[in-house]
Amino acid sequence: MPSGPSTSGVGRIIAGRYLLLNQLGSGGMGHVWLAHDQRLACEVALKEIVFRDEAEAGHDREARVARARAEARYAAGLRGHPHVVTVHDVLEHEGLPWIVMEYVAGAVDLRDLVARRGPLQPAECARVGLAVLDALTAGHQRGVMHRDVKPANILLAPDRSGSPYGRVLLTDYGISVQPDAGETRYTLTSVLVGTAGYLAPERATGGSPTPAADLFSLGCTLYHAVEGRGPFDRESHFAEITAVVMDEPRPPRRAGALGPVLEAMLVKDPGRRITATQAETALSQLVVSQAEARARTRTDLGSQPPWAQPMPPPPAPVPPPPAAPEGFGPLVTSGGSRRRTRPRALHSALAGLLGLAIAGGGVWYAVAQQPPADGKEGGTAQPYGTRIGLSRPLKDGDCVLADWGDTGAFKGTPRLRLEPGCGSAADGQVLAFVGAASAAEARERGPAACEERTEELRGRLADVRSFAVVPSEAGFVAAGKRTACLVLGVHGPVYGPLGDHREPGSAFSDVSNMQKRDCLDVRSNRSARLMSCAGAHDEEVLGFTRLGADVTLDEARTESDVACGREVPPRDYGFDPSVFTAGSWTSEGPWKAGTHFVVCTVRKQNGGTMEGDQS
Structure with missing residues (x-):
């Protein structure tokens, strides 16, 4: 049974002082309520800790209570900052902490605003980004990393002039940390701290929280604001985590002059990522003069700031170890044997x-590079060119082995071999096709169409990526005038058939x-x-x-x-x-x-x- 109330808590009085009026929202730590402070006769927001069940409460209570106190302490340290929600107090009621915060009337979070109104204009995104960056920098100067910058944690509210979204506030310091303070980190070792799709790649792979990691998350947030979806949105959280680490963000279509700034903020190597000072300069220029910013993005690379220069690609992922032997190997369920004769x-x-x-894992969106135009070997046109190396067109359900050579997985074009019977060594399988009127159309449409055709299945698997095998110019007819859509394992084989096969x-x-x-x-x-x-x-x-x-x-x-x-x-x-x-x-x-x-x-x-x- 839940150990804390939700909407049923309307009318409760907390700590003999705060009357709960209605629920404003919910998050990973619990519920946020609008409450009336009966002592000061004003409205406040109260954050309530809620556990899903008693077992969870007993196991996790101490850590989550400590996290709530830490949130109050960190946010209170930024009291008075114009872009941080003010925390007034932290109190205990019936053994659990409640955080008393500023109630921001008329506020809407950035995620909901984009969902209702659609993507924001680049200059408006830059204005929001400047405000959040200012709040983050103030925290960083105190040694506090936010660690969960995302659209839902940015509030927009009316300002004194009446502009409906003129005030920008950063909220939810619930997973913040001071890395050098020697404090206990109130998280579980098996849980990634942050939000999938907005987590910096160095954090997703176990690195320490840094200002650069918060800046990456801000870049993802601004991308969402201007594009209407995150740069690493996928069908599952796990696919998003993998995309953050391994994929480049989808090229923005609406960002305009904001595009180079986003690209610089989303560089995977934190050492080459744009700094807060550089980001502030770039965003300020966009806010001051959008027209001037657009012109600047069309100049030669030599006239652009250092963070806008092309970055070297990240190192290729390390190829996975050889496939496990047939069978599960040391594959065991936890918790002992089952009560049935078939063990857990x-x-x-x-x-x-x-x-x-x-x-x-997650979903990879790689496409085959176009093979040489001749596509011939020994006088016979190969359907996909000499790089792919297949002598016959792929068929639905074909399993393949993929040799990426020295480039590393999903870098360049693999040499493919058929895997008869789709055995345990299979790296992937053909699951869809995309027809085309010409080889040029196949090159243009095939990769994106394969991504769409395989999206639903990839969302149900743990660690796969889409790969489009595009016909060569000479092999277009031999390939059946269509692109073959592969689903390949990211870190190793898929060990057999996929989907309906x-x-x-x-x-x-x-x-x-x-x-x-x-x-x-x-x-x-x-x-x-x-x-x-x-x-x-x-x-x-x-x-x-x-x-x-x-x-x-x-x-x-x-x-x-x-x-x-x-x-x-x-x-x-x-x-x-x-x-x-x-x-x-x-x-x-x-x-x-x-x-x-x-x-x-x-x-x-x-x-x-x-x-x-x-x-």
């Missing part, structure tokens, strides 16, 4: 492997080709088969989570169930918590690749089978 170990094992996939009853040799909402028949702690969800099955895959870089595989096997119960709780998918519980799978693969992802499932508490849709 498989849950853990599957989760771990799938989780690993996710850890790296998997047969019910087929055994998984790895979790990399397990998908969200797959139903499993658990044969042992190392064996699971794909089952129809309409019939009897043991578990259902709900999603993925990632464990910390310092968590060993042995530790993961005891921690993964708890992590899945916290990060992918079955109750969020409609499963009755009195009947169902979280399961998980771990395996060597994710730990060898360094992704440390876990597959999260739901199962019956008594170990019985699930029948059809029991959620």
Whole structure:
């Protein structure tokens, strides 16, 4: 049962002073209420800590209470700053802390504003960016990193002149930290601190919070404001994390003169990222003269500021280790054996492997470079040119091996070989095609169309990326006048067929080709088969989570169930918590690749089978 009220709390009096009027919003830490201060006869905002259930409260209470106190302390240190929501007090009521904050009348957060009004103009985004940058800089000067800059944490409210969005405020210092203060960081080792899609790549890979990381998050936020969506938006949080680390942001279409600033803020290497001072100068120029800014973006590179110069590409990702041997290997579920004769170990094992996939994971949007125009070898036109190297056109369901050579995965164009039977070594599979009237049209439309055609499936997998195999000029007809859309594993093989090419009853040799909402028949702690969800099955895959870089595989096997119960709780998918519980799978693969992802499932508490849709 929830340990804290939500909308039912209207009319409660907190600490004998604050009358709750209505709920303003909810977040990861709890609820924010509009309240009436009966002592000072004014309205304030109260932030309430809420736990989903008593078990969570007992496990996590101390850390979250400490985080709330830290939030109040950090934000209070910035009291009086024009672009930070003022914190007045932190108090305890019925054993839990409440933060008393300034109530900003008429405020709307940037995420909701963009959703209602559409993307902002570049100059307006620059104005918002300047205000938030000013707030962040004030915190950085005190040694405080925000760590969760995102559209939902930026409020826009009427200013004194009556301009409806003239006032810009940064809020929610709930996960802020002073890295050098020797304080306890009130987070769990298995949880990424921040918001997927807005987290700096160095933070996603375990680095320390820095001002440069906050600046990257601000860049993602301004990109969302001007484009209407984030630069790394994907179908799942795990895909977003992978995109942040591995993908370049989508080229902005509406940013205009703001584009070079965003590009400089989103450089993956923090050492080459634009500094706060440089960003302030660039944003100020946009606010002062949008027309002048547009003209500036059309000048030669030599006349642009240093942060606008092309940056060297980030180092190529390290190729994954060789594929795991056939079968799950040391794939074990956490939490001991199941009450049924089919152990839970498989849950853990599957989760771990799938989780690993996710850890790296997300959706990659790579496209094949156009092969040489001749596309011929030995006098015979090759469908995709000599670089790809295939002698026949790809067919639906074909599995392939991808050799990227010395460039590294998803850098350049791989040499492809067919993998007959889609065995455990398969790097990917053909899942769609895009027709074209000419080779030129295939080059122009194929990559983006493949991304769209495979998007739904990629959102259900942990660690895959789209790749368009575009016909060469000479091989266009031989390729059937169409681009083949591959889905490839990011950090290793996909270990077998994907999507609808998997047969019910087929055994998984790895979790990399397990998908969200797959139903499993658990044969042992190392064996699971794909089952129809309409019939009897043991578990259902709900999603993925990632464990910390310092968590060993042995530790993961005891921690993964708890992590899945916290990060992918079955109750969020409609499963009755009195009947169902979280399961998980771990395996060597994710730990060898360094992704440390876990597959999260739901199962019956008594170990019985699930029948059809029991959620």
